[in-house]
Amino acid sequence: MRLLRYIWRTVAVVLVVTLAGITYPGAVLVSMIVRLTPPPTASGRVPQGALSWLHVAHPNGGVPYIADDQGRMVLLHGAIPGGLIDFWYGGNPTRPDPPPYYPIDRQAYDGEFCPANTAFMPVPPLCKDDIAKMAALGFNSLRLPLSWSLIEPQRGQFSQAYLGRIAQVVGWARDQGMYVILDMHQNAYSRYVGAPADGTANLRYYTGAPAWATITDGFHSEAYISKREVNPAVLEANTNFWYNRGGIQDEYIASVAFLAQRFKGDTTVAGYSIFNEPLPGWNLPPGFEDLLLFPFYRRVIDAVTGVGDGLPCWSGAVMSAVCGYRDLGVHDLRHLFFLDTGLLREVTDFPTHLGLPVSSYPNLVLAMHAYTHIYTLDSLAEQRPDQAGYPFGGYEQSYSLAEREAEAIGAALFVAEFGNSPEWDALMLTNQLQEEERHRVGFAFWTWMENCGSWGMFEAIDCSDHSPQAKSSGCLRAARERLLSRVYPRASADPTLTYQYDANTGAFSLQAHARPGDPSTIVYIPPAVGGDVTTSGAASQSVVPGADGSRLVTVSPSGGTFSVAVSAAPLSLTGCS
Amino acid sequence: MIEDRRTRDRAATRALVLGLLGLWFGIFAPFAIWTGARSLQRIRASDGTLGGATSAGVGLFAGAIGLAAVVINIAYWFLAS
Numbered sequence: 253m254r255l256l257r258y259i260w261r262t263v264a265v266v267l268v269v270t271l272a273g274i275t276y277p278g279a280v281l282v283s284m285i286v287r288l289t290p291p292p293t294a295s296g297r298v299p300q301g302a303l304s305w306l307h308v309a310h311p312n313g314g315v316p317y318i319a320d321d322q323g324r325m326v327l328l329h330g331a332i333p334g335g336l337i338d339f340w341y342g343g344n345p346t347r348p349d350p351p352p353y354y355p356i357d358r359q360a361y362d363g364e365f366c367p368a369n370t371a372f373m374p375v376p377p378l379c380k381d382d383i384a385k386m387a388a389l390g391f392n393s394l395r396l397p398l399s400w401s402l403i404e405p406q407r408g409q410f411s412q413a414y415l416g417r418i419a420q421v422v423g424w425a426r427d428q429g430m431y432v433i434l435d436m437h438q439n440a441y442s443r444y445v446g447a448p449a450d451g452t453a454n455l456r457y458y459t460g461a462p463a464w465a466t467i468t469d470g471f472h473s474e475a476y477i478s479k480r481e482v483n484p485a486v487l488e489a490n491t492n493f494w495y496n497r498g499g500i501q502d503e504y505i506a507s508v509a510f511l512a513q514r515f516k517g518d519t520t521v522a523g524y525s526i527f528n529e530p531l532p533g534w535n536l537p538p539g540f541e542d543l544l545l546f547p548f549y550r551r552v553i554d555a556v557t558g559v560g561d562g563l564p565c566w567s568g569a570v571m572s573a574v575c576g577y578r579d580l581g582v583h584d585l586r587h588l589f590f591l592d593t594g595l596l597r598e599v600t601d602f603p604t605h606l607g608l609p610v611s612s613y614p615n616l617v618l619a620m621h622a623y624t625h626i627y628t629l630d631s632l633a634e635q636r637p638d639q640a641g642y643p644f645g646g647y648e649q650s651y652s653l654a655e656r657e658a659e660a661i662g663a664a665l666f667v668a669e670f671g672n673s674p675e676w677d678a679l680m681l682t683n684q685l686q687e688e689e690r691h692r693v694g695f696a697f698w699t700w701m702e703n704c705g706s707w708g709m710f711e712a713i714d715c716s717d718h719s720p721q722a723k724s725s726g727c728l729r730a731a732r733e734r735l736l737s738r739v740y741p742r743a744s745a746d747p748t749l750t751y752q753y754d755a756n757t758g759a760f761s762l763q764a765h766a767r768p769g770d771p772s773t774i775v776y777i778p779p780a781v782g783g784d785v786t787t788s789g790a791a792s793q794s795v796v797p798g799a800d801g802s803r804l805v806t807v808s809p810s811g812g813t814f815s816v817a818v819s820a821a822p823l824s825l826t827g828c829s
Numbered sequence: 830m831i832e833d834r835r836t837r838d839r840a841a842t843r844a845l846v847l848g849l850l851g852l853w854f855g856i857f858a859p860f861a862i863w864t865g866a867r868s869l870q871r872i873r874a875s876d877g878t879l880g881g882a883t884s885a886g887v888g889l890f891a892g893a894i895g896l897a898a899v900v901i902n903i904a905y906w907f908l909a910s
Contacts, residue, residue: 260883261883261887264883264887265890268849268852268891271849271852271891272852272891272895272898275852275853276855276899277852277898284901287905539854543853606902607909607910608902656906656910657910660905662909
């Protein structure tokens with residue numbers, strides 16, 4: 253009896269220790285080890301490129317920030333074009349799995365050629381002219397959404413054609429001096445989750461995983477409460493991904509590595525956004541984020557950089573929070589990794605995880621999506637944005653909490669998505685941009701162009717016409733140009749600077765502090781802004797006009813406090829072009 | 830064969846379940862510690878008439894680990910952010 257009791261006690265303790273290892277205690281322990289692990293350093297010759305390498309600077313006691321090779325804080329402003337996303341083509345609603353509509357072969361976009369647009373697709377094709385238009389608005393970056401279904405259409409077979417198409421867009425951006433964030437995009441997991449049983453497929457905006465990696469276990473596909481994420485098949489497919497059913501997560505990691513292998517020496521690529529708007533499936537917060545999502549991010553970073561955080565585990569099956577991942581031989585130690593906080597945070601504007609350190613790799617960026625009053629709880633309760641009772645802290649709540657989350661994780665902060673319907677620009681867009689200025693974070697605006705939907709920077713094409721259309725869009729929306737084509741500091745040695753832009757008057761002011769010998773502060777002024785530029789205090793300025801009418805102000809500090817101002821003047825918006 | 834005729838303390842099983850839950854959901858950990866400690870106290874005071882010491886002890890142990898994780902995590906959040 254005593255022996256049996258002894259065995260039972262031993263088994264019970266071993267069981268508890270094992271369970272502790274794969275749950276929160278293990279996750280916390282590994283995170284603390286990661287936190288104490290010295291960051292890896294990239295060795296060897298630094299590949300030179302058109303743009304400065306970006307990294308994340310970690311000031312003592314301060315919020316990490318994206319920096320260039322001179323150590324200056326860099327603000328990325330950009331938009332999100334959806335032309336490379338494998339969206340479902342709605343031309344034949346009875347067919348749930350049509351082939352990609354827009355050509356993948358880069359030759360179809362050579363020169364100034366752009367394939368025909370169609371209202372059956374949610375967005376127009378992405379062409380060279382689009383990138384030039386972005387640059388003309390003063391954007392210095394773009395977030396380029398990609399689809400796993402096009403990277404790895406068959407299991408283990410990676411598409412060189414799609415990679416070539418991505419490289420083509422990266423090349424266009426390089427020509428314009430713009431950074432590209434390669435975004436592994438998904439919405440509602442995949443367009444292969446299946447159509448409702450009545451055959452009326454409406455999978456518009458569904459995208460992400462290839463058919464072979466979409467395991468729905470027979471759950472029916474139907475969007476409840478008009479939300480594509482509230483779909484049993486989508487929830488089941490997501491759950492299977494997070495538990496690495498059939499090794500599909502391993503394949504995803506291999507896809508990111510495939511991408512990184514191609515761009516690891518490319519300065520135009522700012523980094524990789526690992527997973528867009530992760531949906532927990534049937535899992536609950538904060539266990540989803542802490543035990544599944546962020547450990548998954550760690551594994552991707554392990555695989556691509558070779559930093560080796562986390563414990564070695566078997567792959568091909570469910571991997572616990574303590575697991576790292578094997579080095580896939582890419583050794584990309586120079587790019588940023590953008591970590592999306594997840595869909596539940598987007599709904600709550602509140603942290604849905606405990607902010608555990610993810611990786612010893614230093615170039616991490618917490619990628620928040622700012623959709624206050626659009627997808628937050630108040631909107632689910634059908635409150636008007638201008639009379640909403642939530643978030644209690646207003647627009648500021650999401651930003652101030654995200655800043656703390658980022659600091660805990662050891663990441664810089666970036667608004668990887670925000671946007672709204674144009675009728676709310678004066679309220680929502682204005683407030684979001686004010687918060688971004690206040691918190692000194694860059695942004696990517698959703699979306700560049702959109703067919704039939706209304707969120708694009710441009711008016712949509714005629715959506716009653718379902719024949720192929722030569723035009724990608726209608727006119728550039730004046731309010732969007734006014735608000736998003738802004739005067740802003742592109743780089744500064746002072747990460748605590750403050751700046752304000754008034755989109756109504758074109759007036760701008762910046763206050764900063766510099767030590768003698770600090771590198772210059774660069775301020776971009778779009779063509780629409782015509783006010784006079786003055787610099788006062790301990791700095792001198794030089795203004796270089798661009799061919800498009802924009803101005804680039806280089807402010808060279810001599811040590812001390814300085815300020816830069818652009819006087820108010822009527823804006824000359826381009827409008828329809 | 831000697832039959833164990835002791836009555837099992839019901840709180841011992843509760844402590845075990847709460848302790849295991851506390852590894853995933855830290856909110857349960859303090860309750861596991863409290864229940865486990867009380868159960869052990871009763872079992873020891875029963876002069877061998879109450880059983881379940883292993884379950885109560887393991888529940889208390891699991892609760893302590895779960896609580897430690899929560900405390901470290903919260904402390905880290907406030908120190909690092």
